[in-house]
Amino acid sequence: AERIARHGGAGLFIDYGHLQHGIGDTLQALRKHDHDNVLANPGEADLTAHVDFAALAAVVRAHGLDVQMTTQGDFLLGLGLLARAGQLGAKADDSVRQAISDAVERLAGPDTMGELFKVLKIQPKVGTS
Template sequence: RWIDRAGADELHVFAGAGSVDPTLLPDDAENAPQGAIVEVAPARAALMASIAERLAGLGGAGLFLDYGYLQPGIGDTLQALRKHDHEDVLANPGEADLTAHVDFAALAAIVRAHGLDAHLSTQGEFLVEMGLLERAGQLGANANEAAREKIAGEVERLAGPQAMGDLFKVLAVLPAGITVPPFATAD
């Protein structure tokens, strides 16, 4: 898809000619219905390859969190955020943040191709495994009711399935064979 001017001050999206490198597409892309959208991010893939190469060569680990999905998908996740609200991606060019969901499965494949282990989870699973509930309990143990309610609300916002807990995903990158809690084995 391409973006072009429809008039002096109006933008529109249209289908353009061209093709995408088939290796960038999800495995089941050939089964997608006619007109389906598959998002690819070559720059993001190149950046992850560079990071993985550096970690493989020099050692170290990486932890990446963002909103996205754990399995490659078909669909349009391009969105514009402005003043903490969604708006049409073409409504205010240069004034809104454009973003799309991260394909964490694709990033994990790049990491594994460099001989590293990749661990995937939701943010909620990750934070709970890292001790979020225990820490919240410690913080609330001697707090008043209002403070405990605030802590519980923040836990729900960060780890709850209807909030950031399922929307945000985690990719942990470790040297092969290294086990670090909460990642016992590579996914």
């Protein structure tokens, strides 16, 4: 945020997280595509943490920058995900169309990555550099 405030530019951050401050576990372990006890299988599970996007947004605002937060689903839909999927599937056979549909649902669906992942966009306020 400090670098962008001084020199211009923008930032785009996408990760697991929360748009509002919350209470609960943020550290988690994933093993064989399922949740696992963080201490149960050292070296065999992937450890990850949910990002507190609200805290990051507060830092960004403190530097006088514009910040926007949304879900990955809304972000991708706003970029034209459905139109692109339609273009890709227009001349495809049924199995390819189904694969594209499944991928769109996984990336943007409300019960999948579309809600689990969040997006933080930062940039100078309009009219500033």
